[in-house]
Amino acid sequence: MKKVQIPSGEPAGRVACQQCGNTKNFVEIAENVLVTTRYLQNSDGSFTPQESDTNIFGTVQFVCGICGADMTRFHAHFLEMSF
Numbered sequence: 001m002k003k004v005q006i007p008s009g010e011p012a013g014r015v016a017c018q019q020c021g022n023t024k025n026f027v028e029i030a031e032n033v034l035v036t037t038r039y040l041q042n043s044d045g046s047f048t049p050q051e052s053d054t055n056i057f058g059t060v061q062f063v064c065g066i067c068g069a070d071m072t073r074f075h076a077h078f079l080e081m082s083f
């Protein structure tokens with residue numbers, strides 16, 4: 001099991017980029033994503049999406065949205081804190 005790294009920023013628990021100090025903008029990058037969407041064809045020949053599944057097979061990176069610094073070690077914390 002991976003250990004969750006708790007950020008030490010102020011206030012406690014906030015992630016801050018150690019390169020540029022950004023605390024607001026972050027980007028999650030998922031590689032090799034398979035999106036499966038089910039459609040129903042209507043009587044007029046048009047299609048209506050019913051549901052879609054997203055499966056991530058590759059790695060997920062978490063980076064600073066300003067300077068692009070790799071902050072993947074905070075990704076588990078990000079998942080716990082994203083609602």
Ligand SMILES: [Zn+2]
Nearest residue numbers: 017020064067
């Ligand atoms: Zn940054």
